[in-house]
Amino acid sequence: MENNQIQLTFPENEFWQWVEVYDDKVIAQFDSIRHFSDIDQENLKHFIMVHKLSNIAIDIPLTDGRRLIHFYRNYVKYDLVSVEDKGHDHFRFPVVGYQITKNNTNFKVLLGLMPDGRVEVLES
Amino acid sequence: MAAATIHIRVKYGASTEEAGDAADLNLLSSDLGSGQTTASYPITVPSVGTNYSYERKFRLKVEDIGDSSRIQNLRVYADTATPSTGCTINYGQTSSYATPVNTVSSVATDAIPTSLPGTENLYCGGSGSGYLDATGEYSDYGVLQLAVGTTATSGGNATVTIAYDEVA
Numbered sequence: 001m002e003n004n005q006i007q008l009t010f011p012e013n014e015f016w017q018w019v020e021v022y023d024d025k026v027i028a029q030f031d032s033i034r035h036f037s038d039i040d041q042e043n044l045k046h047f048i049m050v051h052k053l054s055n056i057a058i059d060i061p062l063t064d065g066r067r068l069i070h071f072y073r074n075y076v077k078y079d080l081v082s083v084e085d086k087g088h089d090h091f092r093f094p095v096v097g098y099q100i101t102k103n104n105t106n107f108k109v110l111l112g113l114m115p116d117g118r119v120e121v122l123e124s
Numbered sequence: 125m126a127a128a129t130i131h132i133r134v135k136y137g138a139s140t141e142e143a144g145d146a147a148d149l150n151l152l153s154s155d156l157g158s159g160q161t162t163a164s165y166p167i168t169v170p171s172v173g174t175n176y177s178y179e180r181k182f183r184l185k186v187e188d189i190g191d192s193s194r195i196q197n198l199r200v201y202a203d204t205a206t207p208s209t210g211c212t213i214n215y216g217q218t219s220s221y222a223t224p225v226n227t228v229s230s231v232a233t234d235a236i237p238t239s240l241p242g243t244e245n246l247y248c249g250g251s252g253s254g255y256l257d258a259t260g261e262y263s264d265y266g267v268l269q270l271a272v273g274t275t276a277t278s279g280g281n282a283t284v285t286i287a288y289d290e291v292a
Contacts, residue, residue, distance in 0.1 A: 013127075029292075033191050036292045072192075072290040076132060078149045080207065080282045087147060092127060095289070124242045 010052045015115040016094050018070060021046040036070055044068065049096050054117045058096065066098040073112060073122075095122060126190035128290050133185045134158045135265070136178075138223050149284055151177035151213070151270040155224050169210070169276045177270040179224035179232060184246075184263040184288065186256050196255035197289040198246035200266050205235040208280025210273040219250040219264045232269040240287060 008028050010017060017029040022043050027034065039047075047068055049058040062068060073095045078088040097110040110122040131145040136155050147158040152165035155178040167177050186195060205213050214229060215236035237245065247264045248254030256263065268284065 034292070035191070035193050037193060070292065072127065072292070074130070074288050074290060076130075076286045076288075078132075078146075078284045078286075080148075080150055080202075080213070080284060088132075092290075124240065 008050060015052045015117075016049050016113045017052075018094075018096070019048040019050055020044055021048060039068065041068055047096070049094070049113060051113075051117045056117050056119075058111065058113070058119065060096065060098060062098070064100065066100050069095070069097045069099060069108065069110065071095055097122075126188075128186060128190045128192040128195060129188040130195060130288065131185045131187045132182050132286060133262075135181050135183070135221060136224060139221065146182060149180050149182060149268060151180055151268060153177060153226065155226070166278075167270060167272045169272055169278075170274055172274060174228070174274075175272045176226050176228060177272075178226045179229050180268040181221065181224055181265050182268075183265045184256070184286070186259050186261045189257065189259045192290045192292060194255040194257040194291045195288055196248070196253075196291065197287075198244055198248065198263055199241045199287045200246050200284065201237040201240055201287075202282045202284045203238065204282050205238055207282040208277045210276030211280065212271045212273075213282055213284075214269045214271060215245070216267050217246050217264055218267060219247065221265055228271075229267060229269045231265075231267040236268070236284070240285075246286070 006026055006028055009030055011030055020027045020039055022045060044062045047060045072092055075091045076088060094113045095110055099106055099108045112120040112122045133141055134146040134157055135141040136157050142157050150162045153167050154165050167175050200215060202213055213236045214232040216231040216233050218231045244252050246266045248256050
């Protein structure tokens with residue numbers, strides 16, 4: 001790829017989006033609605049997560065047999081209280097990473113991408 | 125992309141399911157839906173043995189799958205299994221519904237995990253590795269119950285988290 005620049009647009013409430021980089025093209029997640037199953041993992045060279053408000057970009061090279069992982073983790077939290085009801089909260093963020101198999105064992109690397117740009121390593 | 129809309133649906137009585145997202149998952153001394161005043165339904169401290177709340181049964185419903193392709197990896201845990209001395213929150217799951225009981229649950233038999241479990245503990249379709257991929261689909265039932273022992277103290281609270289993954 002040479003000196004390619006693309007303009008990214010972010011839907012409301014989305015702080016991250018993926019960019020698929022192939023030898024001959026670059027596809028942003030929200031150019032059209034891309035599904036994970038649309039990604040051509042056999043030919044994907046890089047998978048880049050781009051943050052809406054900062055200059056943060058996380059580049060995952062799809063080399064050495066890495067299998068891409070991407071999903072949205074959701075936490076719905078309910079407070080069980082003795083006196084008053086506090087209702088519940090819902091928190092959603094993208095998780096990106098890869099799986100690699102060595103000696104018949106699968107290893108996963110997972111990164112949770114927070115709305116403010118922070119990145120957390122997840123265990124599962 | 126339009127995220128999936130997932131509701132937590134509480135079910136109680138013989139077969140009454142709330143029409144909307146659960147207001148809470150509070151554990152009460154009566155078999156009622158969510159949104160109750162918890163102070164009106166306390167579980168008393170027994171002089172001997174253990175008192176139990178009614179089982180709180182819930183499940184996930186895909187209200188709108190949106191632009192997502194599947195919902196999977198459902199996990200339930202809390203920040204504590206012992207919200208106060210002598211009290212334990214128990215958890216379990218089942219694919220079939222039965223009227224909640226306020227005796228020892230045959231489903232919520234283990235203390236609720238206190239961190240995100242490494243594998244699913246709320247199934248879709250009765251077994252692990254299942255998923256929801258269409259509007260209107262339901263998970264299996266998660267079941268919570270509070271066990272109150274003779275040494276129980278009042279007060280305390282816990283936060284129950286339901287985690288799920290949404291694949292675009």
